Amino acid sequence: MKHLKKFSLLALAMLTAVALALPLSASADAIAGQTVVTLGKDLTGTQRDAILKEMGVDETQAKIIEVTNQEEYQYLGKYLKADVIGRHALSSAKIVLTESGKGISVKTNNISTITDSMYANAAITAGIKDADIYVTAPIRVSGTAGLTGIIKAFETATGKKIDENTKQVANEEIVRTQELAQELGDSNKAVQFINAVKQEVAQEKPQTPEEYRDIIINVSNDFNINLNEQTINQLIQFSQHFSSLNIDWDQLAQQFESLRGDIKNILNAEVTRGFFDTIFEWLGDLFSAIGDFFTSASSQK
Known part of the structure; x- marks a missing residue:
């Protein structure tokens, strides 16, 4: 009975491992080919056309929504000066949803x-997946406000609201990466x-500012x-914010x-090499434990 209980736990662990290795299905609301601008x-009217x-x-075939300057300040105001953000919302974005797993x-x-x-990096942090993204403006702009439109378009296309804290961190990531x-x-x-910093934060799970600095x-x-x-110091702050997110690794x-x-x-x-190395290392330990279990069970017969 004791061996059966251990085997059940190991079987559950194996199912969990298999589930981790399988691609996640798309949101029920996400339809491949759906376009939001x-x-x-x-x-101006001319620029819009x-x-x-x-x-x-x-x-007539795509859903069109607007991004305001107020929304740009909402997500960038903590990280950029007013004269950098400006007073006009000009950046525009298009998202076309693709099949699940296409990236x-x-x-x-x-x-x-x-x-x-x-x-792409900040969009993935925000939880955006499987989409063709296009960002543009009528004149040359920095592009820092572009992520606001990308996120808003993805939310509209999928019908899935992205957590406000996640949006803040993704926009902070855009700014910090550009400054770096x-x-x-x-x-x-x-x-x-x-990306390397994010990976280390995920693996090491630092608790103090000193550990983030290290x-x-x-x-x-x-x-x-x-x-x-x-x-x-700015990267320490970003890393702390990033680690607070409920990331699906x-x-x-x-x-x-x-x-x-x-x-x-x-x-x-x-990044991908690091994430999958960690996953495969964990799977290796799991299957090694399973092998040890059967060896132990066999020796006790």
Whole structure:
């Protein structure tokens, strides 16, 4: 009876392991091909028409909503000065939902400082999955407000509300990654660095500011970069906010694995390997324990 109870627990563990390895199904509300466009509320009529034409969107076939300057301040006001955010909402975004497991692709136009991989990275943090994303503006803009439109479009397309704290952290990630890219002079390295920090935070589960600092310093040493004190403190704050999220790590790893286009080479190399190494290490320990159980049971006969 004792052996049977142990076996039942191991069987349950095996089912859990298999469940972790399987892709998550899409939201019941998510329909592949569904398109939602967010337009900056302060676009002129001419600019609005031009952007819809650029996106190849027929107003009768896609849901169109607006993003206001007030919403931009809501998610960026803690991290950027007012003169950086500006007074007009111009950034626009289009999301087309794809089949479950297809992952994320990102393309941009007239975006000066936020790269495709930065959008993809922050979007995944926010819980966005399986979508083609396009961000644009009628004139050259930094792109920091673009994530606000991406998230709003995804919520509308799926009918699933994203937690407000998660939105804040995803927008903070956009800002911190862009600032780091400017400091390093390398946007790809900045994205990889942020992902490495997130991975270490997830694995090490730091509890104190000092432990967060140690992670950031260790990762910076791995990347052979020197960070100024202000950047370190900002990254400590971001890491603490990130660790407070109820992240589905299996889903996160799947989205990195399923990235498409150039962003796959930038993001996938650093993060996905780490996540799946952890998962496979855990599975190895599980099956080793199962083997030990049967060996022990056999020796007691």
